[in-house]
Amino acid sequence: MTAHNGVGDSAHTEMSNADRSQRGGTSRHASVEPYLTGCAWPPGQGAVYPRADPRDFSRLPIDTWGTATVPVGVRLEFSGAARAVQIAYRTKTADLGYRGDGAGTFFAAYQGEKFISYADAMLGDGMAVLDLAEADESLPVTVYLPEGMKPEIVSLRATQGELLPAPKQPRWICYGDSIAEGWSASEPALSWPAIAGRVHGLDVVNLGYAGAARGEIVSAEQIAALDPPAVISVNHGTNCWTRIPHSATMMMAGMDAFLRVVREGHPGVPIVVCSPVLRPDAEETRNKLGATLEDLREAIEDVVVSRRERGDRDLYLVRGGGVLRAEHLADGIHPGDEGHRIMARAFGDPIAERVTRE
Template identity: 45%
Template structure:
């Protein structure tokens, strides 16, 4: 069994660095980005393998990763559901075998992204595999909620789940601790191939880097304008901040509550739509989650991610129709 180039099977890839590794910021434009964006962009969030199988009883993956102390979990999915999870002992380099059900797929493997795996090869056992066909590409930008924090597996993060519901190739550009409307990021989004896009930021404009409502509104409009330079007609969905109980009515260092910031962001989107952007839509975030959906008062649990995925899939599906 010869090893195949695993890079041909990867999906959810935004950019690749000089060594061919998937990265989540433009490697030729890193100097304009804040340090927290750079840190999170190194983690291959949302990157996965997709393939069809013909007569294969299993697939083997040769990879390197940060060993850590917890098992490396590989989730195998098809038809929108997980069919198995394989746990591999922590190791810097290993080969893991995933047994396949008797069907062609297509299959998706969600790797242990937090261990920053790099795939060196992929091969079939007892048959053959080939890369899955292309799907419409959906680029999603946001903060730690978009990155999938507190979901128990990468496949449960709301962008991954919404992408499955809509049959899209999700490219996750969620940056935990960041996503404050960085204009350099908006310009990078404009350069990426995309059939649809989503912007989901604002929560981090309340705390560590405080915004006023006026500043956030203008930042949103600037981001949309820059994204539109590369994607003038693509469906663009803006998701405003979801519930954060400790911030809703608490002023930040500039006197703005999260509720006021959310209103300003939503008003800015409505103004852009009224000005003629017919491919722009707003999904208000406040009513999508309740306290029971928050694992830590800020980040959704699996049920919260599922609720977000359903709401986003409905809104984006209408926009793409």
């Protein structure tokens, strides 16, 4: 593919004060914007690529907003012919928390399921150079960020060629908990939403909130206020078992209310609910309110079936209980790489089947 009017050797410009956003003192280079995907909200409240609405952050639980400041799933996508791409960036932290290196310590280029190249990231200002010699010029390239380091992309520059923003893909809003966020995949590109997004050509907006995502109505309202996506998925429940215990009755009422709010904002948009995958220590263990994870899973599934029976034919259920086995869980709770690959098929395939494509 011969590219034109894109980012080339002569198109590299530095960030100026005039480029800085007025929201929260964050900044985003104007020339980078067309290449960024996975972003649903503008910068604000100190987050360059927030995964919740920064104008409404004060109504969210603090754990939800905290993880929403990590740019999970935000990536660069481009087409064109270039020998390499130079990515100027700055990172805010080297503290990767529970995820460790799996939170991302390098930039990685992929085309579909094919890995192309990577470049290590450093704390502070840096330049990552990704070799694109093995890339297929006829296909878009996706570059995953060292998201755990909270990077900001300052500029892009092609080497021996030019880059174009990749064609826009149908948008997928993926709401969930730490498993949707990518725990414990070995790198951001190997989370199940990332894999499914690449395989099916979807612009996944990852709203996986680790330790949070309990079906808060604020999150439902924020999703409902977005421009209509091609598909929405909902995959939470584990944190309703123990972190903030729910009874089965609470789970049913909360899920019904969450879906009602999202549906009011997006009539006709397919919504796929994926009930929780296996968690051995929770399946038959009762929480403080007497519910096992099996009880909560059944409550979620009953709500979806009931809402379909009441007329929401754009609502779909994927039962998660039998998707994974204990050996697929890296720490007894979160899937490892093989588990994420399995989920990308078990959850990602039916989500992609429901996509509204123009």
